[in-house]
Amino acid sequence: xALPVRAADLKLEARLIWGANDYKETIKYQPIAPELxxxxxxxxxxxxxxxxxxxxxxIPINQSADLKMSDACTIxxxxxxxxxxxxxxxxxxxxxxxxTYTLVPPQWLVLGGNDSSxxxxxxxxxxIDGKTIDPKKSISxx
Amino acid sequence: xxMHLDRSALTDVDLVRAAQKGDMVAFEEIVARxxxxxxxxxxxxxxxxxxxxxxxxxxxxxxxxRLVQFQGDSSFVTWxxxxxxxxxxxxxxxxxxxRAESIEALEEESGGVERYMPVINPNPTxxxxxxxxxxxxxxxLAQLSKEHRAVLVLHEFEELEYKEIAKRMGCSxxxxxxxxxxxxxxxxxxxxxxxxxxxx
Amino acid sequence: MNQxxxxxxxxxxDGELPAAEGRGIGQEIAGDAEASRLVADLQALKSALAGxxxxxxxxxxxxxxxxxxxxxxxxxxxxxxxxxxxxxxxWLRWLSPLAGFASLACxxxxxxxxxxxxxxxxxxxxxxGMEAVTFNDQSAGMTVVWxxxxxxxxxxxxxxxxxxxTGDSEVEME
Numbered sequence: 075x076a077l078p079v080r081a082a083d084l085k086l087e088a089r090l091i092w093g094a095n096d097y098k099e100t101i102k103y104q105p106i107a108p109e110l111x112x113x114x115x116x117x118x119x120x121x122x123x124x125x126x127x128x129x130x131x132x133i134p135i136n137q138s139a140d141l142k143m144s145d146a147c148t149i150x151x152x153x154x155x156x157x158x159x160x161x162x163x164x165x166x167x168x169x170x171x172x173x174t175y176t177l178v179p180p181q182w183l184v185l186g187g188n189d190s191s192x193x194x195x196x197x198x199x200x201x202i203d204g205k206t207i208d209p210k211k212s213i214s215x216x
Numbered sequence: 217x218x219m220h221l222d223r224s225a226l227t228d229v230d231l232v233r234a235a236q237k238g239d240m241v242a243f244e245e246i247v248a249r250x251x252x253x254x255x256x257x258x259x260x261x262x263x264x265x266x267x268x269x270x271x272x273x274x275x276x277x278x279x280x281x282r283l284v285q286f287q288g289d290s291s292f293v294t295w296x297x298x299x300x301x302x303x304x305x306x307x308x309x310x311x312x313x314x315r316a317e318s319i320e321a322l323e324e325e326s327g328g329v330e331r332y333m334p335v336i337n338p339n340p341t342x343x344x345x346x347x348x349x350x351x352x353x354x355x356x357l358a359q360l361s362k363e364h365r366a367v368l369v370l371h372e373f374e375e376l377e378y379k380e381i382a383k384r385m386g387c388s389x390x391x392x393x394x395x396x397x398x399x400x401x402x403x404x405x406x407x408x409x410x411x412x413x414x415x416x
Numbered sequence: 417m418n419q420x421x422x423x424x425x426x427x428x429x430d431g432e433l434p435a436a437e438g439r440g441i442g443q444e445i446a447g448d449a450e451a452s453r454l455v456a457d458l459q460a461l462k463s464a465l466a467g468x469x470x471x472x473x474x475x476x477x478x479x480x481x482x483x484x485x486x487x488x489x490x491x492x493x494x495x496x497x498x499x500x501x502x503x504x505x506x507w508l509r510w511l512s513p514l515a516g517f518a519s520l521a522c523x524x525x526x527x528x529x530x531x532x533x534x535x536x537x538x539x540x541x542x543x544x545g546m547e548a549v550t551f552n553d554q555s556a557g558m559t560v561v562w563x564x565x566x567x568x569x570x571x572x573x574x575x576x577x578x579x580x581x582t583g584d585s586e587v588e589m590e
Contacts, residue, residue: 113556166479171548171563180557187563190241247485248478255474265475277488354470372465378432393423404461
């Protein structure tokens with residue numbers, strides 16, 4: 075039975091994306107959806123953007139959720155209420171970045187940085203309009 | 217922060233190739249795979265955990281810097297082992313210069329009392345279970361001087377020839393031979409003592 | 417037994433004796449009880465040591481052990497890395513390494529309409545040695561926070577899709 079989302083719950087989508095040009099590792103991964111790829115192309119120099127991890131979460135107000143995007147990268151999201159979130163980006167167990175943001179769907183917040191071999195990592199976050207959700211799907215991954 | 221891709225499935229050859237192109241994550245994977253071996257070699261020569269850590273890490277840094285020179289004539293871990301051995305030998309030379317000459321050191325160099333011991337018949341390691349044997353060998357190695365331990369490690373465990381050891385240690389082949397002889401006699405004596413200790 | 421013979425027997429056992437010298441050693445050992453005992457002892461020790469080195473492992477975690485190596489590599493590469501400076505834009509040398517990002521951020525921010533976008537209210541902290549540059553793309557509906565190592569930002573290798581034409585450049589060693 076699906077549970078109703080409480081009004082204050084924040085439903086969030088998080089994607090770990092890898093930006094690369096020619097690199098043999100890329101054949102293992104699927105390209106991201108064209109609309110998001112377009113947005114990244116407009117801003118960044120990489121030719122290709124790949125979906126590495128995709129997660130959703132429903133976070134009650136004043137609570138946090140840890141989204142493990144990879145072995146090296148965890149995003150901790152705290153729902154501050156009023157579409158405001160605190161984002162804590164943890165890389166290799168160390169804090170890389172912490173900030174407070176307002177997430178209004180359908181806009182994306184993207185954290186990014188250089189990766190090895192002239193590639194880049196991105197973590198895209200956006201709030202999703204929540205109606206009702208199945209709790210089994212409240213945290214999912216590709 | 218770098219994203220973790222599954223490099224654990226790649227061979228050393230692939231990882232080295234990637235690292236030679238600047239892929240530091242690939243290099244980190246190689247370090248993770250072989251760090252124990254490189255550290256163990258440094259520890260066997262220095263017998264000091266902190267020194268072994270420092271020297272093994274320094275070896276990896278040098279390995280990264282010299283990656284372009286690695287042509288694949290030997291395995292990568294053999295190449296790295298040579299680097300850490302050279303660093304250890306440099307460190308030992310530095311320490312020797314700082315150490316005052318002592319009668320004991322001179323005696324060790326010339327062979328001390330073990331040179332004049334009658335040849336010992338019973339094999340002090342016969343019948344030992346492997347783990348216990350390794351432990352005793354380790355304890356005995358710890359009691360050798362650094363120079364004698366170095367020459368024994370390089371010959372017995374790294375299987376280097378006399379000429380190669382002489383080059384690395386910056387001494388003559390004759391010196392290598394006499395140090396090796398002394399180290400072996402001392403080891404046999406130490407292992408015999410350990411056998412007697414355990415029998416009591 | 418004299419020292420020369422002892423070392424000769426050892427070299428023979430180790431396969432280091434030149435062929436000419438090695439001939440006849442067998443007879444020498446057979447005829448000398450002390451020599452044959454010495455060879456037996458040396459052989460026994462060789463066999464005992466072979467493959468019986470006690471294994472030790474690095475006492476640090478993978479990450480901790482690597483972190484020191486990585487820092488040292490980066491430190492040493494910084495001391496060698498050339499810095500490309502546009503010849504025509506000599507005055508840029510006076511700006512911070514993030515001048516490129518900052519100017520882009522300014523350009524983008526001028527185009528921003530009042531917020532329908534995720535806004536950043538506050539950056540609480542960024543990891544040691546990192547800098548965060550935030551810029552909004554109204555038309556893309558995206559806010560980007562780019563986390564950079566300031567040392568990396570000195571290079572011309574920027575993440576942006578289009579870079580200004582820097583014209584001729586000269587290489588300046590740090």
